[in-house]
Amino acid sequence: MKDMTNGKKKEKDTIYLVPHTHYDAIWVFTKENYFYINMLLILKEVVGLVEKTDYKFLIEQTFLLEEMEKRYPELFSKIAKCIKEGKIEIADGEYLMADTMLPEGETLIREILMGKRYIRAKFGVDVPVMWQADSFGLNAQLPQIYKKSGYKYVAFRRGASKRKPSEFFWKGLDETIILAHWMPLGYRAGLDLTKLEESYEKLKEVAATSHILMPSGSGVTMPQPETPEVVKAWKENKGEVAKMKIATPSEFFEALEKEIEEKNLKMEVRKGEMYSGKYSAVFPDCCSSRMWIKQGLCSHESWLLSCERWCTISSILNGYYPSDELRDCWRKILYIAFHDVVPGTGMDRGYDDVREYLHFLRTKMRTLCPRMFPLIVEQESEEGGREVESGDIIVFNSLSWEVKDWVEMDLNFEKGEVVAIKGLMSGEEEIDVEVIRFVRYEDDSLRYARIGFVPTVPGLGYKVYKILEREPKHYRYDPNYILIRGNTIENGFFGVETDPATGLIDVIQEGERICMANELVLEEETGDLYYHLQKLYIPVKTETGEGVKYGSFRVKNFWINESPLRRVINVKTDYFSLRWPYRLTEKLEPLIWEHKYLACGKKIIVYKDIPRIDFITNIEDQHPRARLRVRFSTDIKSSDYACGTQFGVVSRPTCQFRSKPEGKWVERPCGVFPSLRWLDYSDGKKGLTVMHMGTPENMVRDGDIYLTLLRSVSMLSSDGRTGPAIPVPDAQEFKRYVFRYSIYPHRGDWREAASYKQALEFNFILDALQLPKGKKMPLKRYFLKMEPESVVLSALKRAEDGEGAILRFYETKGEKTNAEITLFREPKTVKAVNLLEEEDEGVVKKLKKNGKRIELKMKPFEIVTVKAEF
Numbered sequence: 001m002k003d004m005t006n007g008k009k010k011e012k013d014t015i016y017l018v019p020h021t022h023y024d025a026i027w028v029f030t031k032e033n034y035f036y037i038n039m040l041l042i043l044k045e046v047v048g049l050v051e052k053t054d055y056k057f058l059i060e061q062t063f064l065l066e067e068m069e070k071r072y073p074e075l076f077s078k079i080a081k082c083i084k085e086g087k088i089e090i091a092d093g094e095y096l097m098a099d100t101m102l103p104e105g106e107t108l109i110r111e112i113l114m115g116k117r118y119i120r121a122k123f124g125v126d127v128p129v130m131w132q133a134d135s136f137g138l139n140a141q142l143p144q145i146y147k148k149s150g151y152k153y154v155a156f157r158r159g160a161s162k163r164k165p166s167e168f169f170w171k172g173l174d175e176t177i178i179l180a181h182w183m184p185l186g187y188r189a190g191l192d193l194t195k196l197e198e199s200y201e202k203l204k205e206v207a208a209t210s211h212i213l214m215p216s217g218s219g220v221t222m223p224q225p226e227t228p229e230v231v232k233a234w235k236e237n238k239g240e241v242a243k244m245k246i247a248t249p250s251e252f253f254e255a256l257e258k259e260i261e262e263k264n265l266k267m268e269v270r271k272g273e274m275y276s277g278k279y280s281a282v283f284p285d286c287c288s289s290r291m292w293i294k295q296g297l298c299s300h301e302s303w304l305l306s307c308e309r310w311c312t313i314s315s316i317l318n319g320y321y322p323s324d325e326l327r328d329c330w331r332k333i334l335y336i337a338f339h340d341v342v343p344g345t346g347m348d349r350g351y352d353d354v355r356e357y358l359h360f361l362r363t364k365m366r367t368l369c370p371r372m373f374p375l376i377v378e379q380e381s382e383e384g385g386r387e388v389e390s391g392d393i394i395v396f397n398s399l400s401w402e403v404k405d406w407v408e409m410d411l412n413f414e415k416g417e418v419v420a421i422k423g424l425m426s427g428e429e430e431i432d433v434e435v436i437r438f439v440r441y442e443d444d445s446l447r448y449a450r451i452g453f454v455p456t457v458p459g460l461g462y463k464v465y466k467i468l469e470r471e472p473k474h475y476r477y478d479p480n481y482i483l484i485r486g487n488t489i490e491n492g493f494f495g496v497e498t499d500p501a502t503g504l505i506d507v508i509q510e511g512e513r514i515c516m517a518n519e520l521v522l523e524e525e526t527g528d529l530y531y532h533l534q535k536l537y538i539p540v541k542t543e544t545g546e547g548v549k550y551g552s553f554r555v556k557n558f559w560i561n562e563s564p565l566r567r568v569i570n571v572k573t574d575y576f577s578l579r580w581p582y583r584l585t586e587k588l589e590p591l592i593w594e595h596k597y598l599a600c601g602k603k604i605i606v607y608k609d610i611p612r613i614d615f616i617t618n619i620e621d622q623h624p625r626a627r628l629r630v631r632f633s634t635d636i637k638s639s640d641y642a643c644g645t646q647f648g649v650v651s652r653p654t655c656q657f658r659s660k661p662e663g664k665w666v667e668r669p670c671g672v673f674p675s676l677r678w679l680d681y682s683d684g685k686k687g688l689t690v691m692h693m694g695t696p697e698n699m700v701r702d703g704d705i706y707l708t709l710l711r712s713v714s715m716l717s718s719d720g721r722t723g724p725a726i727p728v729p730d731a732q733e734f735k736r737y738v739f740r741y742s743i744y745p746h747r748g749d750w751r752e753a754a755s756y757k758q759a760l761e762f763n764f765i766l767d768a769l770q771l772p773k774g775k776k777m778p779l780k781r782y783f784l785k786m787e788p789e790s791v792v793l794s795a796l797k798r799a800e801d802g803e804g805a806i807l808r809f810y811e812t813k814g815e816k817t818n819a820e821i822t823l824f825r826e827p828k829t830v831k832a833v834n835l836l837e838e839e840d841e842g843v844v845k846k847l848k849k850n851g852k853r854i855e856l857k858m859k860p861f862e863i864v865t866v867k868a869e870f
Helices: 031-052 064-072 073-084 105-124 142-147 191-208 227-236 249-262 284-288 291-318 324-338 347-382 756-761
Strands: 013-022 057-059 086-090 127-134 154-155 167-171 177-180 210-221 242-246 269-271 392-398 406-414 422-426 430-433 432-441 445-453 461-468 482-485 490-491 495-500 502-508 512-524 554-564 566-579 592-607 615-622 626-634 640-644 647-655 680-681 686-692 697-699 704-709 736-747 766-772 780-782 784-787 791-798 806-813 818-825 829-833 848-850 851-858 863-869
Touching: 013 031, 013 086, 013 191, 013 249, 031 057, 031 064, 064 073, 073 086, 086 806, 105 142, 105 291, 105 324, 105 791, 105 806, 127 249, 142 154, 142 167, 142 177, 177 249, 191 227, 191 242, 210 249, 210 818, 227 242, 242 291, 269 284, 284 697, 284 704, 291 324, 291 347, 291 704, 291 736, 291 791, 291 806, 291 851, 324 347, 347 766, 392 406, 392 490, 430 784, 445 736, 482 566, 482 780, 502 736, 512 566, 512 592, 512 615, 512 686, 512 736, 615 626, 615 704, 626 736, 640 756, 680 697, 680 756, 686 704, 686 756, 704 736, 704 818, 704 829, 736 756, 784 791, 791 818, 806 818, 851 863
Parallel strands: 013 057, 013 210, 013 242, 057 086, 127 154, 154 177, 167 269
Antiparallel strands: 167 177, 392 461, 392 766, 406 445, 422 430, 422 461, 432 445, 461 780, 482 490, 490 495, 495 502, 502 512, 512 626, 554 566, 566 592, 592 615, 615 736, 626 704, 640 647, 640 680, 680 686, 686 736, 697 704, 784 818, 791 806, 806 863, 818 851, 829 863, 848 851
């Protein structure tokens, strides 16, 4: 790979020894332990070395620096001086080094935005190097995210599918390219100062040029004061072999880039996600460790993004924007997104802060959104020049297209105000209502009612409804219907055959079986927080009876609730480790059931007007050493399937469970992958989209789709290879879980079916509010509309400089698109900016403003950020 021109002597290599420590917010110590170790035992020593010698050092994340500034201002001042002088370099530069596979894409942007703004404000420097020291794989859109966040280079440790060259151009889904270095020996290549020559030979063998990056550190590692003397000795004794210097990552990359340009080297280009276990572990099974954290992050990301959008609309209407409250919420989200937090791979006590932060977010979101909606209602009711009517209910849609979906809300009435709720009306539209529960006054009028209904709401807008005390009008030939024939529930989209004996369903579409759905699969688990292991190659038990002979699932109760809008199948099931007789079970009915360790309550919801089936599964788990998955068995045959990822879609292989890859692997493929909100398995003619709220681990094998609900493990690392062998009793998951997931049977592939839309509608629920009595306002309005619907809103927020609003969106079908964005108010100016909300020569996007409308061309999977001033 190195340059050998016309027999000339080969250029001498240069080794860039980069002292560093990797900061963990939590892992095997608590947050406070790590603060103490990193500030007083590591960085205090680093400052002394830097001040007295030619020692240099790398710091990664600003979360640590912010805390240092508050606790130890004198030490912080010394660190700041070293940073400004270039003796300490900040690489990575995020608020916290996030896991890049599990959080929402917008969360990853905020990690960078918050970190880089702090660095610029405090130290006046930029961060050109993304230093991905320990994230468990890298998603396929990071080249675009990094380049549009001002990074020029990326160094990473995990996920490379090829050993050499260690330097290459990494291409994202949208074709963005960034210069990348994979760490062949990890971030400890130069940790053992007695083995530098051995490490050099290994690194040299895979390097693309004469420049060798040798990280010299590890997680929470003390600086080595002898480093300058070791480097001096190398120069004296081995300087003829290769030059060595104590350096920073940017020094390495600048020299690398210069050699590539000067020699016109043709570098290898690799595209897509870095998620291979061939040469480094990415721990796919941690996608199911401590599932409550993943659920909490997913739900609160959606909630916060929705709330932020409405806060921005409110600020445009009336100037009020709760900046501090939103910033506090984002800080909690960014902490939970950290690469040892959301994967759930740390010791139990480390997650006490996570529980506290999730509680904070729940409390804050329950008060912040309800404060914003009345402000918008008040402004809308006061604005003149539009036709207004009185209404009882207003429904808000946080997505950028018209949504028709289920919503539930609570209503309170004065005595004698309302006797019955039989429907809702908005203009000419009249719709049915399901009264879920109610309380009456003594005069039989309603005091309180909880209702559910299916409104149709404009994109990023609202719709107002009036309560009908009479039956709503129905069209004679309504294409949407719902009915029960025998054991089959039918609507205009599909049929759902129920089996009261097992509680399972079969989904039929156009006379063809799509899948058997929602089967629990209980499996042995002998692994730890990092890896699933099992000795049994059959399940412990499935709901169809497969597995070990002694135990069995038992349906305790089965019933169906009916309303004009939906059918709800209710199933109560227990798992017993022993049923007797356990021999001759084909002809002998069970008489005794013993050792109940799993109780399950399922709700299966089939709607009249919505083309998906929702599942709410309650699990009371007391079963140790178990993995619990839900299975959807299909007749589809395909070698790959689609997974939602950050700002796009990636393809994943099926049936890896049985694959036997050639050569030596650090981590053999197991068939398990993460997905962001959805996955789709189709053969081009028919398909099944599975959507979830924070249960990302999935597998497709032998035509079956598996979604992991939980894994019960008792050790952080059972063999001490991935970490200390610390017991983690809380990770046994002996607790109550509520899992929400959904399926969308469809024709064609995920693009034709717009699976991404269904998944976002499932996750970003409609919000409904009871209007003050007599309040008049327009019946409906959109604040933002995007066309076509493959252009998806990622963020609507106030600009960090306080001037105008930031609008971020992306193309999600992988197709060139002419996009059109229509705002509710004409902006004074619009301009394309980078992800740091700055004008950037590297981010050039022609925008055509025509009144309220903005037109532009988008590349496949492109992320666009626009700043609009009103």
